[in-house]
Amino acid sequence: MTQSHYKHLRDRWRARHEGLTRKLWNKHRESLDWLSNNYRQLVAGSLGGLMLLTGHGSNPSVSSPYANASEPAVQKIDKKVFLVSDLAKILPSMVRVLTNEEEQRISDILSRAFGLKVAAELGGKRLNRSYGLIGSEQHLVRYPGDTLNTHFDSDKERKSYWQSGMAPGFGAWRYFASSKEALTQLDKDREKYYIAVQTFLSKDFNSRFAEYRDFYKYRKMLVVNPNNGKAIIADIADAGPSEWSGKHLGGSPEVMHYLERFDGSQKGSVLYFFIDDPDDKIKLGPINELS
Amino acid sequence: MKKYFYTHIVDTSSLSLELADMSLDPKERLHLISLINSNIHHEVLDLILSELTPADKKTFLMHLASDNHDKVWRFLNSKIENIEEKIKKTAEDLKKELHKDIKEMLAKS
Numbered sequence: 001m002t003q004s005h006y007k008h009l010r011d012r013w014r015a016r017h018e019g020l021t022r023k024l025w026n027k028h029r030e031s032l033d034w035l036s037n038n039y040r041q042l043v044a045g046s047l048g049g050l051m052l053l054t055g056h057g058s059n060p061s062v063s064s065p066y067a068n069a070s071e072p073a074v075q076k077i078d079k080k081v082f083l084v085s086d087l088a089k090i091l092p093s094m095v096r097v098l099t100n101e102e103e104q105r106i107s108d109i110l111s112r113a114f115g116l117k118v119a120a121e122l123g124g125k126r127l128n129r130s131y132g133l134i135g136s137e138q139h140l141v142r143y144p145g146d147t148l149n150t151h152f153d154s155d156k157e158r159k160s161y162w163q164s165g166m167a168p169g170f171g172a173w174r175y176f177a178s179s180k181e182a183l184t185q186l187d188k189d190r191e192k193y194y195i196a197v198q199t200f201l202s203k204d205f206n207s208r209f210a211e212y213r214d215f216y217k218y219r220k221m222l223v224v225n226p227n228n229g230k231a232i233i234a235d236i237a238d239a240g241p242s243e244w245s246g247k248h249l250g251g252s253p254e255v256m257h258y259l260e261r262f263d264g265s266q267k268g269s270v271l272y273f274f275i276d277d278p279d280d281k282i283k284l285g286p287i288n289e290l291s
Numbered sequence: 292m293k294k295y296f297y298t299h300i301v302d303t304s305s306l307s308l309e310l311a312d313m314s315l316d317p318k319e320r321l322h323l324i325s326l327i328n329s330n331i332h333h334e335v336l337d338l339i340l341s342e343l344t345p346a347d348k349k350t351f352l353m354h355l356a357s358d359n360h361d362k363v364w365r366f367l368n369s370k371i372e373n374i375e376e377k378i379k380k381t382a383e384d385l386k387k388e389l390h391k392d393i394k395e396m397l398a399k400s
């Protein structure tokens with residue numbers, strides 16, 4: 001059924017494309033010929049703006065991945081490609097606060113891509129932004145006596161994340177558990193996949209402090225690197241960074257590693273949207289499969 | 292995907308999402324998206340070239356070839372009134388047609 005859908009649309013849109021190409025050349029042949037003769041190298045190059053004007057590029061079947069479907073390297077196209085492409089069309093070139101319309105479009109795309117209900121605003125509450133630069137945070141103390149020596153479950157984790165160090169203070173909600181014995185897998189995940197967001201910049205934060213505090217505590221958020229499509233379910237466990245830092249949120253060492261984001265001069269942007277999960281069914285951690 | 296000088300004002304995500312609903316193979320969906328973009332690109336180029344004098348057409352195509360979006364916009368804004376709105380409308384009209392194609396196909400199946 002879907003194969004016939006594809007063929008139907010492909011044939012229809014290819015015919016439309018051929019008609020448009022003919023019309024374009026019939027109406028503007030002189031200018032296009034001039035360009036072709038004077039800028040042959042550019043036209044024949046990889047410039048997307050003009051590729052379509054050349055004979056080869058005007059036939060999408062030649063340049064489309066489907067034309068090379070028999071080649072194994074091309075057969076497996078990561079679904080993240082679509083996500084990255086869709087997001088790139090909406091996101092501004094500079095990292096800035098998104099408009100409500102942009103947020104809505106992006107939340108639609110993310111909800112669809114990950115099979116989750118995500119939104120920039122939940123229950124009338126929203127952060128200061130949903131698109132910003134992420135910096136690195138340190139590990140948080142999970143229970144009294146937790147140190148780097150007790151923090152990791154395996155040598156692999158220790159080797160990967162030891163160097164990030166332990167934050168000198170508590171997270172926003174203090175300890176995750178009252179003791180080592182009381183520490184659950186959920187507590188571990190909440191620390192491992194935490195983010196720090198600028199809760200204090202929420203509108204009316206000071207006058208609605210208790211309401212916001214309860215709302216933000218371990219609130220799940222979908223954090224997406226728009227450049228590679230990698231996404232993780234994180235929880236809010238700390239407040240920060242400061243406004244003057246030039247960063248808008250922070251990620252635990254594990255979050256940063258998974259998203260392939262770095263601090264300092266290489267810092268990059270992420271999207272972060274609330275997850276509507278009233279029954280608390282969605283697990284924290286990386287999302288490996290797109291829906 | 293390639294960013295054209297007008298990409299920021301032409302949003303094709305509604306079509307992309309509609310294709311996503313059809314459970315197409317990723318390669319097929321990618322191909323259809325490339326056809327959508329290609330169709331829009333040709334319509335936009337036809338719109339612009341139709342509004343320019345022969346000499347201005349050459350200048351525009353040179354800027355387009357250099358892939359300098361700022362130059363393209365500066366030139367177009369100086370030569371064509373409300374060009375941004377015209378590009379948006381052209382793309383929207385085509386998108387409606389493409390949505391209609393999908394709707395008609397689904398109605399038949």
